Amino acid sequence: MLFESAHVRVTAEYGVASLWLAFPGSPVNALDGARLNELDAALAAIEPNPFLHALVVRSAKPAGFCAGLHPSVAEVADRSALAARGQRTCARLASLPFTTIAFIDGPCLGAGLELALACDHRLCVATPLTLLGFPDRFTCFGGGTRLRGRIGRRAAAFVESGRTLSGREARDCGLVDRAFCARRTRIDLRTFLDQLERSRRVPDRARDETGSAHERRAFVRADLSGLGRPVAGPTDTGVLLARGFITPLEAEPMRARASAAEPVAAPADPLEPALRRVA
Incomplete structure (x- = not known):
């Protein structure tokens, strides 16, 4: 130590x-x-x-x-x-x-x-x-x-x-x-x-x-009123996959847990790399 x-x-x-x-x-x-x-x-x-x-x-x-x-x-x-x-x-x-x-x-x-x-x-x-x-x-x-x-x-x-x-x-x-x-x-x-x-x-x-x-x-x-506020990421499997939070291999069990009647679809407009939008 x-x-x-x-x-x-x-x-x-x-x-x-x-x-x-x-x-x-x-x-x-x-x-x-x-x-x-x-x-x-x-x-x-x-x-x-x-x-x-x-x-x-x-x-x-x-x-x-x-x-x-x-x-x-x-x-x-x-x-x-x-x-x-x-x-x-x-x-x-x-x-x-x-x-x-x-x-x-x-x-x-x-x-x-x-x-x-x-x-x-x-x-x-x-x-x-x-x-x-x-x-x-x-x-x-x-x-x-x-x-x-x-x-x-x-x-x-x-x-x-x-x-x-x-x-x-x-x-x-x-x-x-x-x-x-x-x-x-x-x-x-x-x-x-x-x-x-x-x-x-x-x-x-x-x-x-x-x-x-x-x-x-x-x-x-600066306005510090928001300090400590939780920052949540996306939860939709398609968005997670499109933005690189998970790999296709990791997405499979997530989709398997979803309802077979309501499969999670990929987003209609996949997010572009974040910095491309703020450039």
Whole structure:
């Protein structure tokens, strides 16, 4: 055990550390000032470790990665200071002297997606529960700049749309590196880590704080009344299949459970890739 606090722990095996998030309550692993302090303390503890070559940031809870800000943040008097604290924590994560990977299994929304964007790589378990996006329509922890680095000029339109993507949609637009089904989770994660082990090279990073001050000012004015609101994905089998939440193999048992008299039909107008609409 490299670090342990009330809700964050860091374990390591063969040079690969795993940072486990286990913040209580709903939404899953939601962040606030105290939780950012725990996360930052964990990162500071492992930063000088010369024996690590990779860090995997993941959830210790089965229900999701990190679903954004805790509802209590709406009552914070100094939002600018909170945003600055979150920006410093994400900047520390982004500058660690070893490769970082966000392992996303479940909702990765708002500040949670900003945390994932601070990592060098993002791996995604593509299930109906895995959603990525900014449903509250703002960034506050430096995610706006990092998002532009991933998807270019479409970033602002994507944030403002409030849309959420499936894991495979996020992969197709460049937001995540890989998306795989739940059955292959362990195999694909191990394969990816083995590839990193062979290279042991920290990716080139260009630190860019352009827009950080603007994000803090915008966060002060943002409407936070919706924090903690559940974000639901589609439930129709045809839509799930069309948008990549499930594979054809996974769709079969879902259709089998449906009434034979009322089979689930594919949508008349299958959704285009989400970013094509907000571009």
